[in-house]
Amino acid sequence: MVRKSMELQTELQQRLKKKNILLMTHLVLGYPSLDTNKEVIEQMALNGVDCIELQIPFSEPIADGPVILKANQQSLEAGITVEQCFAFAAEMAAKYPDVCFLFMTYYNIVFKYGEAAFLRRTRDVGLVGTIIPDLPPEEGEQYFALSKELELAPITFFTPTSTAERMTEVAQQGEGFVYCVARRGVTGKQTAIDESLDSYLEQCRQATGLPLAVGFGISNRDDIAMLTGKADMAVIGTATIRLVDEQGAAAVGPFIAELAGAA
Amino acid sequence: MKKGYFGQWGGAFIPEVLYATFAQLNTEYEKARADAAFWQEYVELMGNYSCRPTPLTYAENLSNHFGGARIYIKREDLNHTGAHKANNVMGQGLLVKRMGKKRVIAETGAGQHGVATATMAARFGFDCTVYMGEEDVARQRPNVFWMEKLGATVVPVTSGSRTLKDAMNEAFRDWVSSMDDTHYVIGTVCGPHPFPEMVAWFQSIIGIEAHKQILQQFGRLPSRVYACVGGGSNAMGIFQGFLDTPEVELVGVEAGGEGIDTDRHASRMTGDRASAGVAQGYKTMFLQNPEGQMLDTHSIAAGLDYVGVSPILADLGEQGRVRFEAATDKEVVDALALSMRKEGLIPALESSHGFVQAFKEAPTMAGDEAIIINMSGRGDKDIFTVAHAFDDPSWKKFIVDRGNEYSK
Numbered sequence: 001m002v003r004k005s006m007e008l009q010t011e012l013q014q015r016l017k018k019k020n021i022l023l024m025t026h027l028v029l030g031y032p033s034l035d036t037n038k039e040v041i042e043q044m045a046l047n048g049v050d051c052i053e054l055q056i057p058f059s060e061p062i063a064d065g066p067v068i069l070k071a072n073q074q075s076l077e078a079g080i081t082v083e084q085c086f087a088f089a090a091e092m093a094a095k096y097p098d099v100c101f102l103f104m105t106y107y108n109i110v111f112k113y114g115e116a117a118f119l120r121r122t123r124d125v126g127l128v129g130t131i132i133p134d135l136p137p138e139e140g141e142q143y144f145a146l147s148k149e150l151e152l153a154p155i156t157f158f159t160p161t162s163t164a165e166r167m168t169e170v171a172q173q174g175e176g177f178v179y180c181v182a183r184r185g186v187t188g189k190q191t192a193i194d195e196s197l198d199s200y201l202e203q204c205r206q207a208t209g210l211p212l213a214v215g216f217g218i219s220n221r222d223d224i225a226m227l228t229g230k231a232d233m234a235v236i237g238t239a240t241i242r243l244v245d246e247q248g249a250a251a252v253g254p255f256i257a258e259l260a261g262a263a
Numbered sequence: 264m265k266k267g268y269f270g271q272w273g274g275a276f277i278p279e280v281l282y283a284t285f286a287q288l289n290t291e292y293e294k295a296r297a298d299a300a301f302w303q304e305y306v307e308l309m310g311n312y313s314c315r316p317t318p319l320t321y322a323e324n325l326s327n328h329f330g331g332a333r334i335y336i337k338r339e340d341l342n343h344t345g346a347h348k349a350n351n352v353m354g355q356g357l358l359v360k361r362m363g364k365k366r367v368i369a370e371t372g373a374g375q376h377g378v379a380t381a382t383m384a385a386r387f388g389f390d391c392t393v394y395m396g397e398e399d400v401a402r403q404r405p406n407v408f409w410m411e412k413l414g415a416t417v418v419p420v421t422s423g424s425r426t427l428k429d430a431m432n433e434a435f436r437d438w439v440s441s442m443d444d445t446h447y448v449i450g451t452v453c454g455p456h457p458f459p460e461m462v463a464w465f466q467s468i469i470g471i472e473a474h475k476q477i478l479q480q481f482g483r484l485p486s487r488v489y490a491c492v493g494g495g496s497n498a499m500g501i502f503q504g505f506l507d508t509p510e511v512e513l514v515g516v517e518a519g520g521e522g523i524d525t526d527r528h529a530s531r532m533t534g535d536r537a538s539a540g541v542a543q544g545y546k547t548m549f550l551q552n553p554e555g556q557m558l559d560t561h562s563i564a565a566g567l568d569y570v571g572v573s574p575i576l577a578d579l580g581e582q583g584r585v586r587f588e589a590a591t592d593k594e595v596v597d598a599l600a601l602s603m604r605k606e607g608l609i610p611a612l613e614s615s616h617g618f619v620q621a622f623k624e625a626p627t628m629a630g631d632e633a634i635i636i637n638m639s640g641r642g643d644k645d646i647f648t649v650a651h652a653f654d655d656p657s658w659k660k661f662i663v664d665r666g667n668e669y670s671k
Contacts (some may be wrong), residue, residue, distance in 0.1 A: 161283045
């Protein structure tokens with residue numbers, strides 16, 4: 001099933017009629033193994049996750065903190081390839097049509113594959129969009145244009161350092177949703193859910209009509225309860241990787257169920 | 264052409280969280296560049312604090328030894344902290360003052376840029392954190408000692424290949440949290456715009472001086488200018504003095520390691536292991552596999568042991584304005600030995616790469632031609648690395664004895 005990017009936004013807005021807040025999870029492909037990834041995705045899908053970011057490992061993941069960095073490295077050491085990631089993504093997208101899958105990776109992976117070839121295949125295997133943290137709109141003109149042509153959502157970012165003007169500029173380039181980075185820094189550190197986050201999210205809301213996904217340091221039920229009503233989707237990244245490291249794939253289901261309960 | 268691009272190379276592939284930081288940096292850099300008083304302040308600081316202008320030394324003995332071109336050596340080794348790195352850090356230090364930031368961070372491979380940054384931070388009163396690959400911390404203990412004594416915090420980086428590129432990634436990770444009060448002092452002509460252009464500007468002081476000095480001493484321009492190329496800052500520095508004079512051939516010498524036909528080298532512009540890519544915020548030739556994963560690099564000279572190369576040099580190479588060659592570890596040690604015996608000069612292992620290629624070509628040139636080698640740094644401060652490279656028995660005994668003394 002191929003979802004179209006115009007539809008990712010619509011799809012998320014449809015879901016928001018039934019849920020107060022959506023959930024997006026993340027995993028690093030090949031860490032600790034593709035087999036474990038499969039079990040984890042099954043648990044996520046069965047417990048009502050809306051979107052899943054599939055991270056294609058890169059040797060220089062500059063926006064990621066220690067946990068995801070280590071996962072990238074170990075997956076590469078175990079020999080993961082981009083080809084395997086595409087095959088795996090195709091299988092998952094076919095198996096779980098209710099989940100919106102996106103690729104997350106760094107631009108060099110796309111560049112080496114060829115922008116057009118990468119995006120066409122991403123669409124063909126049934127993914128709905130891509131998240132490339134080191135490709136700002138200024139450098140990604142072709143990429144953004146081609147994504148839209150192929151009806152894939154190129155996800156853009158808001159951050160607490162973004163001015164209102166910049167947010168408007170960036171949001172115009174993106175589709176699907178906007179990834180609102182909750183704080184400065186890299187992935188995996190706890191974020192204080194406080195008043196400054198509230199005013200930041202208000203600012204984000206004013207800059208775009210796209211749904212707002214909030215990530216970086218969101219890890220528990222309380223975080224999600226606090227975000228409900230202020231954001232449209234909570235992004236759980238490092239927390240699930242830690243959980244799988246510590247308790248195995250089977251722990252993911254109850255964890256997601258609990259989060260979904262808070263939402 | 265798009266801002267920050269040199270031909271197809273360069274750009275600013277930065278996470279959105281750094282957008283505002285780069286906007287400020289670009290503004291301040293452009294203001295400084297348009298302000299003649301800033302450059303004047305910089306030249307005065309370097310004259311007063313770092314022995315500039317550095318001499319251009321006529322190497323008469325080496326010239327006679329090879330019996331070809333007259334060999335001149337630009338003495339960046341005489342900078343404070345012993346290398347051209349001082350030019351860049353003091354320039355960026357002045358900019359940090361203008362931006363009102365209080366803390367600087369840096370990546371370092373061999374430790375030279377780290378020591379230079381720690382020195383600048385001490386002089387200007389900034390807090391300083393230096394990221395250094397765990398493997399380099401182990402290899403370059405003396406530089407870690409000096410950085411710490413200069414007041415810097417040295418953070419060993421344990422991710423990736425635990426060398427320069429990983430230290431750079433880690434510095435970026437610090438910066439995305441700390442940019443409000445912190446400036447990242449990138450050590451070379453790499454990274455996102457404006458770094459390549461800005462660092463090249465500070466380093467252009469080398470070429471400006473060398474151009475003037477060769478005319479004074481030799482009466483005309485040199486036929487060729489040689490410089491080693493890691494990231495490429497010393498090469499860009501001296502080359503800029505001769506870019507507008509096409510009769511001067513510019514030769515960049517990369518780390519050939521154990522040979523460019525092996526997988527143990529760091530040659531991006533020579534050999535066939537590098538290809539176009541985007542990492543660490545910029546587009547250039549990277550040593551990477553076909554899927555875009557960076558490869559491990561090797562060089563006897565830690566300062567050349569890096570996966571990427573300046574986008575400005577990638578462009579000049581593509582245009583044919585700069586010719587690239589590679590020198591092997593073994594050739595480097597031989598050239599260093601000869602320079603010591605013939606001229607009493609101790610070039611750093613990095614700089615010795617330039618000497619290797621100059622020594623190969625000088626004998627084939629006419630006696631009325633001149634060449635310049637950029638001696639980017641001095642080797643005597645690298646006594647542990649150099650003595651190790653020479654496999655010197657009496658040095659080894661000294662280390663063992665000292666070790667025994669400390670373990671008592």
